[in-house]
Amino acid sequence: MSVGVTDTGRVNRGIAARTVFLMALFGVLAFVPLAMKLYQVQIKDHSRYEEMAVDQQTRNTVISPERGTIYDRNMKSLALSASVYNVCVNPNAIKTDAKRVEISMGLADILELDAATVEERIKSNAGKQYLAVKLRVEEEEEKAARQFVVDHKLGDFIWLEPNTKRYYPYGNFASNVLGFVSNDGQGVEGLELKYNTQLTGTPGRIVTARNTQGVTKSLQYEKYFDASNGMNMVLTLDETIQHFLEKHLSAAVVENMVTKRAIGIVMDVKTGGILGMATSPSYDLNNRNEITDPVVQAQLAGLEGEELDKATNAAQLAQYRNKAVNDTYEPGSTFKIITAAIGLEERVVTMTDRFNCGGSIKVAGISDPVNCHKKIGHGAQSFLEGIQNSCNPVFVTVGLRIGRQKFWDYMHAFGFFEKTDIDVPGESGSIISPWNAYNYSDVSLAVYSFGQTFNVTPVQMITAASAVANGGKLMWPHIASEFRDNDGNVIESVQPRVVRQVISSETAAVLCAALEEVVRDGTGRNAGVTGYRIAGKTGTSQKSQLPKEDRYGHYVVSFLGFAPADDPQIALLVAMDEPMKGDANLRSGGQMAAPLAGRIFADILPYIGLKPQYAPGSLAAMETMTPNLKELPLEDAKKVLKDMGVSYRVEGGGGTVMDQLPAQGVMMPMTADMILYTESQRPDAAVTVPDVTGKTPEDANKLLVDAGLYMKISGVADDRSTTIKAGRQDVNPGEEVPIGTVINVEFIDVSVADDAL
Numbered sequence: 001m002s003v004g005v006t007d008t009g010r011v012n013r014g015i016a017a018r019t020v021f022l023m024a025l026f027g028v029l030a031f032v033p034l035a036m037k038l039y040q041v042q043i044k045d046h047s048r049y050e051e052m053a054v055d056q057q058t059r060n061t062v063i064s065p066e067r068g069t070i071y072d073r074n075m076k077s078l079a080l081s082a083s084v085y086n087v088c089v090n091p092n093a094i095k096t097d098a099k100r101v102e103i104s105m106g107l108a109d110i111l112e113l114d115a116a117t118v119e120e121r122i123k124s125n126a127g128k129q130y131l132a133v134k135l136r137v138e139e140e141e142e143k144a145a146r147q148f149v150v151d152h153k154l155g156d157f158i159w160l161e162p163n164t165k166r167y168y169p170y171g172n173f174a175s176n177v178l179g180f181v182s183n184d185g186q187g188v189e190g191l192e193l194k195y196n197t198q199l200t201g202t203p204g205r206i207v208t209a210r211n212t213q214g215v216t217k218s219l220q221y222e223k224y225f226d227a228s229n230g231m232n233m234v235l236t237l238d239e240t241i242q243h244f245l246e247k248h249l250s251a252a253v254v255e256n257m258v259t260k261r262a263i264g265i266v267m268d269v270k271t272g273g274i275l276g277m278a279t280s281p282s283y284d285l286n287n288r289n290e291i292t293d294p295v296v297q298a299q300l301a302g303l304e305g306e307e308l309d310k311a312t313n314a315a316q317l318a319q320y321r322n323k324a325v326n327d328t329y330e331p332g333s334t335f336k337i338i339t340a341a342i343g344l345e346e347r348v349v350t351m352t353d354r355f356n357c358g359g360s361i362k363v364a365g366i367s368d369p370v371n372c373h374k375k376i377g378h379g380a381q382s383f384l385e386g387i388q389n390s391c392n393p394v395f396v397t398v399g400l401r402i403g404r405q406k407f408w409d410y411m412h413a414f415g416f417f418e419k420t421d422i423d424v425p426g427e428s429g430s431i432i433s434p435w436n437a438y439n440y441s442d443v444s445l446a447v448y449s450f451g452q453t454f455n456v457t458p459v460q461m462i463t464a465a466s467a468v469a470n471g472g473k474l475m476w477p478h479i480a481s482e483f484r485d486n487d488g489n490v491i492e493s494v495q496p497r498v499v500r501q502v503i504s505s506e507t508a509a510v511l512c513a514a515l516e517e518v519v520r521d522g523t524g525r526n527a528g529v530t531g532y533r534i535a536g537k538t539g540t541s542q543k544s545q546l547p548k549e550d551r552y553g554h555y556v557v558s559f560l561g562f563a564p565a566d567d568p569q570i571a572l573l574v575a576m577d578e579p580m581k582g583d584a585n586l587r588s589g590g591q592m593a594a595p596l597a598g599r600i601f602a603d604i605l606p607y608i609g610l611k612p613q614y615a616p617g618s619l620a621a622m623e624t625m626t627p628n629l630k631e632l633p634l635e636d637a638k639k640v641l642k643d644m645g646v647s648y649r650v651e652g653g654g655g656t657v658m659d660q661l662p663a664q665g666v667m668m669p670m671t672a673d674m675i676l677y678t679e680s681q682r683p684d685a686a687v688t689v690p691d692v693t694g695k696t697p698e699d700a701n702k703l704l705v706d707a708g709l710y711m712k713i714s715g716v717a718d719d720r721s722t723t724i725k726a727g728r729q730d731v732n733p734g735e736e737v738p739i740g741t742v743i744n745v746e747f748i749d750v751s752v753a754d755d756a757l
């Protein structure tokens with residue numbers, strides 16, 4: 001029996017245990033080196049000695065430990081290692097040209113290599129005992145290589161050495177978070193790098209003595225050092241939430257013509273656990289050299305030669321960056337959450353305090369007044385209305401009441417001066433003027449109060465805002481939650497950590513309620529999801545580092561919010577860097593980022609088990625799931641619908657329902673008729689989808705019903721306002737679809753004010 005890696009592929013625990021037993025029995029732990037010595041001493045014949053020295057191979061084979069699997073919080077594998085093999089030859093044993101040619105041709109054929117190259121490599125390594133002809137071959141090539149060795153009795157010259165290869169089952173998914181490993185299996189980016197030590201394990205070795213036939217002499221001549229596999233890592237990340245985040249983010253990047261990528265973070269506000277974190281466009285972990293961003297592809301297309309190589313390399317490094325953690329941005333109006341929190345906590349303002357906005361505010365030390373995004377001003381308003389309107393003069397006033405020292409202290413407390421210590425590599429620090437510069441006048445304070453002229457990371461921003469959502473407790477953001485061994489035993493469990501209490505729970509509750517009003521009826525309205533209570537704030541920030549004349553239109557648009565507003569569980573930050581769609585004055589957080597956030601919330605909230613609560617009489621409340629009525633007596637079917645409150649009409653004079661429209665199991669508005677066919681199947685007709693964009697919910701519904709279609713509503717769909725219009729529909733106008741198809745229509749409030757400076 002041979003137990004070398006060549007034949008079994010893997011040294012399992014059973015063999016290792018048996019070996020240890022035998023070694024103990026024969027005392028071979030000491031015997032292996034002694035045996036080698038004995039050969040040298042005992043063999044007198046010089047030529048024979050030489051021959052033995054060459055033929056008697058002592059191979060020292062490294063056994064790679066298996067790298068740990070990375071799981072999401074529901075134990076779905078996000079990164080895993082599979083066994084592969086290195087095909088190796090012993091050039092020193094190949095004595096004749098004929099043998100070398102035979103081996104080169106055979107292996108080249110199986111491994112899809114160039115035979116001449118293989119032969120040349122064997123030749124130039126003639127004095128060596130080890131040459132890897134091909135690394136990490138998978139099952140098919142491995143089996144063929146083994147067969148080749150058996151068929152041609154080449155066990156003396158060729159063997160297969162176990163190795164591992166990293167796979168990412170989801171490909172282009174959470175790439176900027178997971179990262180990847182190098183060709184030699186070391187983590188070089190993302191979590192693969194951060195937790196390389198835990199995932200790697202310790203390599204083992206096999207020392208094998210072989211005779212001239214290449215056959216292992218006996219168990220006594222083999223020595224095993226068992227590899228100790230890496231730990232498996234369980235993340236706080238949720239594959240489904242990550243999927244929702246990436247799906248909507250990448251669609252928004254295309255739709256809004258985002259030129260400098262976009263980010264999204266979903267955080268569990270109670271634990272600081274990261275549920276989702278994405279940069280878009282991202283890249284494929286299984287094909288990481290390929291540039292995926294079409295903007296960058298276009299830039300590379302014009303280059304060639306060395307210039308192309310250099311630019312490609314830079315683009316690869318850029319696409320690996322986790323923009324949510326590695327880069328900074330000016331948070332803009334989303335920072336008003338923090339200013340409001342400080343003002344309320346320090347009792348320099350209450351929700352009912354009155355302010356007046358005339359479109360700008362004069363601040364001592366600034367030659368130009370600070371403008372409000374609403375040039376004609378918001379007029380008289382309460383602080384609550386000032387938050388809803390994202391009014392700059394209101395926040396400058398509150399900022400000045402807080403004062404430079406207090407404002408600075410709270411920025412510290414909210415964590416803006418230190419890295420969050422999130423467990424992904426390469427976290428950037430914030431970029432904020434030193435105290436001296438800041439303290440020079442109230443100018444900095446005035447501009448800081450609405451989130452401009454300093455840079456923070458997205459993860460700092462969502463962590464700080466999550467403190468407001470979490471009763472004032474600032475949590476440590478983290479992504480690894482457990483380390484387990486191969487048997488599933490938890491070796492280490494990461495505990496959520498409260499960094500500090502920043503504001504009181506009372507202040508936090510008051511502010512959460514105000515931020516819900518921002519989404520219910522303010523600049524955040526387009527983040528609304530019918531049936532759910534969402535709180536948040538939009539942002540449209542300039543880039544202060546750009547020359548003044550270049551700033552217009554080059555914005556970071558963002559939305560930062562949480563849900564449910566009355567008992568927040570998740571926080572969400574989305575930010576798009578330089579969306580260039582349409583007129584510059586229409587690029588805003590309210591118009592671009594808020595609807596994106598709404599789509600993400602709409603998917604996540606039902607997924608985490610929250611049921612929608614519809615306001616009585618709202619359009620969305622008038623939706624129902626269609627029952628199956630086929631083959632029911634007509635009178636029974638009518639009763640079912642009557643009990644459900646669904647109106648209907650009957651086609652034909654029969655007594656049994658033959659078919660129905662819509663089919664079973666779709667959401668249909670109760671304002672539309674369900675059709676019962678009693679004599680035939682429903683008509684197999686195709687209808688043309690009308691263009692409902694820009695229409696009110698009522699008008700859109702009528703257009704679709706007239707066309708023989710049904711409407712499913714998403715987005716902002718309460719019917720309080722005449723400014724709610726259909727923004728997008730999931731089937732394009734002009735397309736032919738079967739009669740009775742349900743068309744998803746997303747409504748947004750087109751009157752939501754631009755909150756840019």
Ligand SMILES: [Zn+2]
Binds near residue numbers: 393
């Ligand atoms: Zn204003």
